[in-house]
Amino acid sequence: MKIFLTGYMGSGKSVIGEMLAKKLNYKYVDLDDQIEVIQGKSINAIFESKGELFFRKLESQILDDILEDTSNMIISLGGGTPCYGNNFERICEQKDTKSIYLKASIQTLTDRLFVEKIHRPVISHLETREALEEFIRKHLFERAYYYSQSDISVTVDEKTPETIVAEIMERL
Numbered sequence: 001m002k003i004f005l006t007g008y009m010g011s012g013k014s015v016i017g018e019m020l021a022k023k024l025n026y027k028y029v030d031l032d033d034q035i036e037v038i039q040g041k042s043i044n045a046i047f048e049s050k051g052e053l054f055f056r057k058l059e060s061q062i063l064d065d066i067l068e069d070t071s072n073m074i075i076s077l078g079g080g081t082p083c084y085g086n087n088f089e090r091i092c093e094q095k096d097t098k099s100i101y102l103k104a105s106i107q108t109l110t111d112r113l114f115v116e117k118i119h120r121p122v123i124s125h126l127e128t129r130e131a132l133e134e135f136i137r138k139h140l141f142e143r144a145y146y147y148s149q150s151d152i153s154v155t156v157d158e159k160t161p162e163t164i165v166a167e168i169m170e171r172l
């Protein structure tokens with residue numbers, strides 16, 4: 001079985017994915033980390049030198065490699081992965097998969113991302129908290145359409161990673 005974690009930047013896909021993989025004894029793949037390893041560059045550097053379109057094509061190709069792998073695994077997708085091309089359709093078409101939306105409020109996302117935006121090229125130019133919050137509000141409105149098509153939605157606000165993992169285990 002493959003379990004895909006979806007959700008906005010900062011919703012906890014990487015943190016929860018790694019913990020869940022350990023609990024279930026599944027292989028763990030973080031799509032963003034894979035891209036960085038394959039390119040030998042940070043996501044910021046890829047966006048800067050080759051542009052977002054190049055990144056999106058790579059993201060989609062690496063998703064294909066993951067879809068071909070038949071191991072049991074947890075996959076932390078990038079924040080944009082389900083929202084581009086036919087990425088989400090390709091995930092849903094596969095047998096024996098589950099997708100989980102880590103649903104975070106604008107408040108939670110703004111709090112977390114304001115201190116970490118430097119590593120995230122889509123938001124790194126937003127200088128004030130207000131500008132970041134306004135951006136997230138609009139962006140999440142567009143993207144929630146995709147995330148909410150996941151099989152399971154888990155609200156993550158004010159929950160510890162352990163609580164979230166336990167809730168996911170119960171609902172799988």
Ligand SMILES: Nc1ncnc2c1ncn2[C@@H]1O[C@H](COP(=O)(O)OP(=O)(O)OP(=O)(O)O)[C@@H](O)[C@H]1O
Pocket residue numbers: 007008009010011012013014015016032076077078079112116120156159160161164
């Ligand atoms: N339940 C939680 N409670 C408190 N902090 C959390 C929780 N989940 C994640 N975090 C923290 O929020 C930040 C963002 O988490 P993480 O990097 O896992 O998000 P992500 O969804 O993988 O983001 P991206 O799409 O940009 O890769 C990290 O500093 C992480 O430690």
Ligand SMILES: O=C(O)C1=C[C@@H](O)[C@@H](O)[C@H](O)C1
Pocket residue numbers: 008009032043077078079080081119120121122
């Ligand atoms: O939401 C997005 O578009 C992104 C999220 C990150 O996971 C990375 O995939 C990258 O920074 C782009």
Ligand SMILES: [Mg+2]
Pocket residue numbers: 013014015030032076077
């Ligand atoms: Mg991540």
